[in-house]
Amino acid sequence: MSVTHTDVTATLDPCGASDHPDCGIRDMLDRVGDTWTVMVVVELGASERRFGELQRAIDGISQRMLTLTLRRLERDGLVNRTVFPTVPAQVSYALTESGARLTHLIKALADWSLAERDAIAAARQHYDDAHPGHAIR
């Protein structure tokens, strides 16, 4: 009873799923859904970081993916890249204003995940029990 699901379509309708396939929101969703983007933004949300610091902080990320992720974020104006002409070179990354706002969105994602995780885990358990051998994934 508490939850009503009415106004989402109001927001999405002008460029919603029902209409033309590409509406710009997809680009954003792809980024948020990206494994590494979220982690990088969270790290940078804590404080400005250097390349190597990020790589060490984010477990399992490869040089390549860190580079790509940072480039995309930079391109989208969510991260600032600063090069210090020292030897060897030092490069620092920090969130921009837009990046900081992205941070709020990620917080919403995290809150939702934490709130729903138990319910979803239970639902999965129940489903898997009811459908043995039927591996969805």
Add this chain to the structure above:
Amino acid sequence: MSVTHTDVTATLDPCGASDHPDCGIRDMLDRVGDTWTVMVVVELGASERRFGELQRAIDGISQRMLTLTLRRLERDGLVNRTVFPTVPAQVSYALTESGARLTHLIKALADWSLAERDAIAAARQHYDDAHPGHAIR
């Protein structure tokens, strides 16, 4: 100055990027980031739908992906599947309570996307102008 990015790490830290690789939040992010999941949930947020209706409403989705997406949502307890034993069979899908709450999250995503889309488009344009030939993606 309006935007502070402090408490995100507070939320994510207990199972954050800095720590162990898998913390459950990733599962959720993967779903939200999924191309079709969001569209399906938005459609179902408007109203209960049948399989064929969904396929016609969501432009470009294949049978296969619609099936897979719905199965995952069902498994996670976000969608209820109801079979009417008519001939031929009719199957209806509707959001559960949890699914409706997911709807709120998606609204947050959509709001953010709309709010930032112009800034990001401009940033990209600027970046691409400054880095010609350097295709990030």
Add this chain to the structure above:
DNA sequence: CCGAATCCTGCTCGATACTG
């Protein structure tokens, strides 16, 4: 009408090695 099964392809990502 709903969906499972099979095949096939392109793209993403990881590993590795090399520059400034």
Add this chain to the structure above:
DNA sequence: CAGTATCGAGCAGGATTCGG
């Protein structure tokens, strides 16, 4: 330290076909 370049494996996802 901070990247770029290249190659190869794995998997997501489209097309197609068949079953209930």
